[in-house]
Amino acid sequence: MEAYQPFLMSKLARRQDVRFIGAMPGRYTLSDRKISDPSEVEVYACRLCSISPQAAVVEAPVRAEPGETVAAYFDDFGIIRAKATRQLPTGFAMELLLDDNERAKLAAQIKWRKRQAVSREPDKREYPRIQPQEPCTLLTLPDGGHLPCFVIDISQSGAAVSAAVLPARGTPVAVGGLIGRVIRRLDVGFAVQFTEIHELKHLERLLAPPAKAMKEVG
Template structure:
């Protein structure tokens, strides 16, 4: 392998299958409070970009973890329509190691969700959508970690109770399992995976509102 200097600059765009997690601030991480799932979109020597359910404020400190790259820390530098970008703070030695990991990276199905219950579990093209709880009707952002025609794994700004009814995009279901970065929902009906993906997407008016909120994108 060609030896890299810590100053070498590498960037990989268009990543689609690397799932991970991120925590906000220095407090102990708790799902639905300051610990969430994310989907890696870009990785570089000095920065990364993710799709995420909760978009931190500029300057907020984030710790992101991915199986392929380990734990990465730094401040938020850009807020996106469906996530954010952050700078990476690391020593020269850690930068060299990070560059080597990027150089060796071949995209496969990297995911933090280890209990994939069947081969039909898929990653949505647009993972960020909205979720409504049964006791209220106002939507909150969430991230679909994976899905099938029967249900979905979700990361959101709350941890519900087992049995709680929620609506993800346009699909209703009940919470059947909690895990460290989210929860699993079983749909009230069975769908084809194509129909499920379309119905899980956020409504057009919500997406338009996001674009108005981020006019620079």
């Protein structure tokens, strides 16, 4: 028997499905794509929105095409192989390519994750990082071009960003409406330091993509 067979679920099975719904950071690759531009990256950051032993939904900077192979990693669930099934406005849904044993293991991991109380050590940095409620926005480059990006986390002084490009250190950019410069590269993107310190209460609003830029992109 092949390790993976298309998983067809009845309505009853779907109601009994073990599902975790909650934000969880991760990373992914789209192995079917050939990278021709050296400024592009192959590993992107993402945020898991929901997962079951059969399917998952993520928010991501580069949307997988339906049928495209996805390899994702999440700390609590490990490496997950999948096929994208549909694109969403800020990410995509995918069907997990698991055998019966792998599905059972993932179901147990999901149950364990759902039982855990949320507990985090207080962030003692001067400007604590937070995960924005709406992590998908637009990155504005020095030439005025725009492209989708995913904000891994953000603080009053800067942000960690994942996109389909890796700007060089010192490059001026805007993340949504927040202006800054690239200060270093990360495993799944790059860090931007803002030109000024912003009030925490205004970050979500400033992070939203400018309406004019959205019209140009969309």
